[in-house]
Amino acid sequence: MDLDFAFLADAADVAMGKLFVMGGAFDTIHVAGFPATHPALAVVLRLLLKPHDLDRKHQLEIQLLDADGRKIASAPGELSVAKSPDSPSGWKQPFLLPLRFLNTPFQKAGHYSIEILINGELAKTIPLRVMQAPKTA
DSSP states (O other), rough: EEEEEEEEEEEEEEEEEEEEEESOOOOOOEESSSEEEEEEEEEEEEEOOOOOGGTTEEEEEEEOOTTOOOEEEEEHHHHEEOTTTOOOOTTTTTEEEEEEEEEEEOOOOOEEEEEETTTEEEEEEEEEEEOOOOOOO
């Protein structure tokens, strides 16, 4: 299984095999103050599954780490994708996966990262900065 792409968005959904994204591909969140709770965050993935990856269980975990590498939050789960009858022989079958996280806590400003693990192996790290929003006059 290959991770084709991964990014952060405010919201994302999949319909009719297409990805619909609002506020996507950012790396910085501005908050009013700390500690902060970000109301909604989506981690958007596109996986490419080889024929032998289909119809079997895989472990998928999304981790939020602080600048020191400490795990703040984790969302482990299982994933199984059925072989599409329309897939040609040998085709890497795509699978779009928007993962929604609600009320994500950030105790302080700084650099964070989202780590995506597939079957226990790190597939991608997405950097994320959390900063205090500038005060407006």
